[in-house]
Amino acid sequence: MLISRQRHERPKAGARPFALTALRHPAVSKLLTDHRTLLADLLDGLGSPLHIVLPEVFEENVRTLRRAFTEAGVVADILFAKKANKADCYVTSAAALGIGVDVAGAPELVKALAGGVSGRRIGVSGPEKDDALHALAVHHDCIVAVDSISELRRLARTARDARRQATVLLRCRTAGQPSSRFGLSADERRAAVGLCGELADxxxxxxxxxHLNGYSPAERATAAHEMIEHCLDARRCGSLSAELVNIGGGLPVRYVEPWLWNEFVAQNEPAQYHTAKDFEEFYPYGGQPADQAVRALMAHPVDGGESLSAKANRYGIRFVVEPGRALLDQAGFTMYRVQQVDDRRDSDGYAIVTVAGSSFSLSEQWFNSDYLPDPLLMSAGTGADQPFPACVAGSTCLESDMVTWRKIGFPRPVRRGDHLVYLNTAGYQMDSNESPFHDAPLPSKVVLRLGDDRDGTPPRWRLDGIR
Incomplete structure (x- = not known):
């Protein structure tokens, strides 16, 4: 099935109060509409919760992001941020498309190599990496982002012992976030550049x-401009190969329509949540699409009105970008089986739907927040439309194990055996916080390859990690 250049389905306005209807990729809509039996069989056979991963959508996102950088007139190397999802299939797709992978530890590096990604296309980040990770990175010619003078010295010793050269990026604190725990101060940066010259062998x-928190293209452009200036300073000090600026990740993803998100934010209050829980902040679910953010980032004026892209081209700077969530947009969803429904509408005004599984498999609570897009209700039978407000709980013994704290306005009563589908969960939600608590097995990931309507080919599935 051809999925490129297709548009997301738009939710209908005014469907129900406080509804945050998730955008759906056409491929996801087709699976949920035409292949419900297959999805139900997979959930029943492999257990709840179940993660469905869609490498074809990931590949489409790679092409879209590549096109955005090309249209912005810059050269950019894309490294998939492995931490955003542990599924092997995404690394395999990255290797097939010729993009790299960003890793922060030896296990991720080994998986990237095993998935077919060349070491020269692997970036190694993370603060104060150990000597074993340094050795593996040096052996495979990976690019190592260094956070401190002490780490730089250790990396040089590792390269010397291996009789090789280590390829280095110096990670620096930005003027906008000077208190970050990541990166070198201005004085440390100057010392590190000098040390690279001394240890050029x-x-x-x-x-x-x-490292930059947040999703502002303007802030990221300003930080990138600082790094271009650092490259120019390093060249003046003799480091003529200083030509890369890694702008990190932080490309936004749009989960719901902006007007819907703005309406929700304007009316949001603790009464909408179980136990009137009050959250301080949420992910900006109605944000700018990643490709639009790239264009805004590269067009941002940074030096006397000159755009970031123009300045980079003038000085021969290549960008490196490390998207995780942005490449996983719509590239997976999570299914739960309803285990019990505690109908408290007469007393509390809403029900508590308990699912087989826990909130560890929908990891927004890791960020002390709630995953806000509405889950879809898939029922075996049919029933009359009847608004059914409910929050969603996990089946552990923890009061805090709430898959969804927010009261969802389901279109009809939820029953034991129904299925809930959380859309667009591949980016950080699936496994950032997974745990075998209560000796429960970790959820399975099913890799689904879409079929072709033209010849009647059905979707093909396999467990991730099994080929």
């Missing part, structure tokens, strides 16, 4: 990177 300085 063992270290090759390729450029600079930074």
């Amino acid at each position: 063992h270290l090759v300085l390729r450029g600079f990177s930074f």
Whole structure:
């Protein structure tokens, strides 16, 4: 089934009060509409919760992001941020498309290599990496982002012992976030550049990177401009190979329509949540699509009105970008089986739907927040439309194990044996916080390849990690 260039289905306005109807990729809509039996059989056979991963959508996102950088007139190397999802299939797709992978530990690096990604396309980040990870990275010619002078010295020793050169990015604190625990201060940066010159037999300085919270293209453009200036300073000090600026991830994803999100934010209050829980902040679910953010980022004026892209091109700077969530947009969803319904509408005004599984498999609570897009209710039978407000709980013995704290306005009563589908969960939600609590097995991931309507080919599935 051809899925590129297709548009997301738009939710209908005014469907129900406080509804946050999730956008759906056409491929996801087709699976939920035409292949419900297959999905139900997979959930019943492999257990609840179950993660469905869609590498074809991931591949489409890669092409879209590549096109955005090309249209912005810059050269950018895309590294998939492995931490966003542990599924092997995404790394395999990355290798097939010729993009790299960003890793922060030896297990992720080994999986990236095993998935077919060349070491030269692997970036190794994370603060104060250990010597074993350094050795593996040096052996495979990975690009290592270094956070401190002490780590830089250790990396040089590792490269010397291996009789190789380590390829280095210096991660620096930005003017906008000077108190970040990641990166070098201005004085440390200057010392590190000098050290790279002294140890040129063992270290090759390729450029600079930074860590930045938030999703503002303007803030990221400003930080990237700082790194370009660092490259120019390093060149003046003799590091002529300083040509890379790693702008990190932080590309936004749109889960719901902006007007719907703005309406929700304007009316949000603790009464909408179980036990009137009050959250301080949420992910910006109605944000700008990633490709639009790239164009805004590259067009942002940084130096006397010159755009970031123009300045990069003028000085021969290549960008490195490490999207995780943005490449996983719509590339997976999570299914739960309803285990019990405690109907408290007469006393509390809403029900508590308990699912087989826990909130560890929908990891927004890791960020002390709630995953807000509405889950879909899939019922075996049919029933009359009847608004059914309910929150969703996990089946552990923890009061805090709430899959969805927010009261969802389900279109009809939820019953034991029904299925709930949480859309667009591949980016950070599936396994950032997974746990075998209560000796429960970790949820399975099913890789679904879409069929072809033209010849009647059905979807094909396999467990992730099994080929």
